[in-house]
Amino acid sequence: MQDNNRLPRVVIVGAGFGGLKVVQHLRRAPVEVTLVDARNHHIFQPLLYQVATAALNAEEIAQSVRGLFHGYRNFDFRMARATGVDWVGKRLLVDGGAPIPFDYLVLAAGAVTNDFGVEGVAQHAFGLKSVEEAIALRSHILKQFECANNDPAQIEQGALTVVVVGGGPTGVEMAGAIVEWFKRLMPRDFPRLDVSRAHVVLVEAMDRLLAPFDASLQQNALDTLRRFGVEVRLNEAVTRVTADAVHLKSGEVIRARTVVWAAGMKASPLAQALGVELGRGGRIVVNPDMSIPGHLDAFVIGDLALGKNPDGTLHPQLAQAALQGGKHVARQIQRRIRGQPTEPFIYRDPGTMATIGRSAAVAQFPNGWKFSGFFAWLMWLFLHLIYLIGLRNRLSVFLDWVWHYFTYDRSARLLVDLLMRRTPH
């Protein structure tokens, strides 16, 4: 089937951690690589919450995909949304463009926010998956404070109340960052507003925060958030979200104009268009080598894949799993080209961390080591700077963090009206 005069074509869907890793590891391989993404930039997802809370600007955690691969002679990028696969013709189908033929396909399209069908979430709550969402959330919070400053009666209506739904790492770091913003900077920005009435509520359905962590670290996160001033509601669920209220399972209604939905994610909708077996969270069932049963030239990595460890547990939906998966799949494609059998993917847990707020984080390692507080926070900062892509961005984020640490300033508190393209004229 393959023409001998041309190199095998590897098409990768998604410019997240996994997709980029595949490109990097195929740099010297005898293949033509095409990376496809609906956006022209990679987002460093772990720091997106800092864009949403005005501590960083979007450009600091985003990187032009084309810029990342200057000098890669076998690389091409196509900005397009993947909509499906023509398995027989071996072509990736995209929105607004010709289908892209492949010999090997890597699906790394990631996950999207899962509203679990709760009414009003899609219309009124903010997810945290894209730069646009982060800027919209930041602008929305700033706007509520300006409204309350102009008309304090709006405080009663929830202008200064933020409800964060979901007590996993994303919810915990969002709640911690927002409450710090409200306690430290907002009173200085709004000296004539009673900012002490601003309020952050974290709602979690289980009886504990940070489910994957050790119980002592879960307790540490809970105590730390409460000490910061977050109202943590455990064993509580959200049943409905409106423009200015959150309805809880207990019947209580919290007046809040800002809702951050960090309760979960599900596989990219692309998965449903493929005609392949899906499992939990809409993720694609894969073979031990991460290829798709029945489509051995197609691999799935990262949040989109339902990969299993040899002990039967699922691969976690973390950056590390995507990075390791990307490296693994780049290697398997090269083995296949050389006629060698593929190898199973074994996820190696390098440890897990979650930040809670200023000088507070938790970290645990497979050997049993556990850390919390200032030392864990320094580790978190250091590792995120290391993993952040691009020297320019590292320098800039480092500068912002040092600045922020000493001044409590948030240099990105720009209210951008996403719908106001032009000034009136």
Place this chain on the structure above:
Amino acid sequence: MQDNNRLPRVVIVGAGFGGLKVVQHLRRAPVEVTLVDARNHHIFQPLLYQVATAALNAEEIAQSVRGLFHGYRNFDFRMARATGVDWVGKRLLVDGGAPIPFDYLVLAAGAVTNDFGVEGVAQHAFGLKSVEEAIALRSHILKQFECANNDPAQIEQGALTVVVVGGGPTGVEMAGAIVEWFKRLMPRDFPRLDVSRAHVVLVEAMDRLLAPFDASLQQNALDTLRRFGVEVRLNEAVTRVTADAVHLKSGEVIRARTVVWAAGMKASPLAQALGVELGRGGRIVVNPDMSIPGHLDAFVIGDLALGKNPDGTLHPQLAQAALQGGKHVARQIQRRIRGQPTEPFIYRDPGTMATIGRSAAVAQFPNGWKFSGFFAWLMWLFLHLIYLIGLRNRLSVFLDWVWHYFTYDRSARLLVDLLMRRTPH
């Protein structure tokens, strides 16, 4: 009329150069200051073109207004759009909020893009007055290149052609920055696209660029832009703009999907709502002390004012005139409060500069000194860093400029879809 138990209230409309200067100079004065702006941030307008061309990010040239005046005890900010003045009741009328009473009013609302009634400009051309416009222009250019990369036939349709209308300082710097982006970085970002077909056209109705400058500097700017690769059309006017074409007076039609309108500005529409005498460009006619005839407690500064030098020439619409006007008006208000007569405002020309592109600028001073080329460019860089507000922004812009100078990289080439708030879920 004034209650003896309270301080005089000074209300300032507009957080541009002039408005901020008034606040600063009234810091220690026995007045209550309220600054009103529809946006929550000050924009350093002279560098907005660098946001539009991906060299800087929006946060680097914008500054939270509230953040600027931490520690000012007599300061309040109201985010609202001023819509008119109730002269009898001495109240500023705003959109979405109660009227704001004043004893002294300073109108510093600036200017907006003037399309001179040319058909299609409001719908299809990009102005350059707000952060939103700059981000939209940057994203639009990036999108055109991605489209042409996916489908090279779109080059014929003007995907890679940019027409800049207006040969003043804004048009010249825009054309220079865009052509550098196209020549230096785009070929590396799009190795499979024939970027040599990208094209920048500058259209100017007069027979020369940079009208306020000396003839030798005008010639220098023209020669430099042409050397950079900009097609400069003098003595030519635009009669109509559509989504993919610019119609010229000569009858020629340029296929271009991107049009930047830098042909002129007019006073903020607020001026028309005041019932006062307007002059050229809709600017407000003022007394020699910059107060409004018939409303001596109201002053106008910056682009909104039609101020005259003693020799009868108009004050230029430049940052310097706004800054000097702001300082002047803050002083006059204090004189009025003390019962002293006001003084006339005399604009002092500190010299004028315009940048053309990398290592190229022109500068002239009232004493007759003229500079062009690398030295003028260094002066331009230095002065813009000095005038840029905020140490954090200065550091960051300096870092970006050094980075850009040596790498030609543009760290802000993020295609942000202003209408795509959320990822699909």
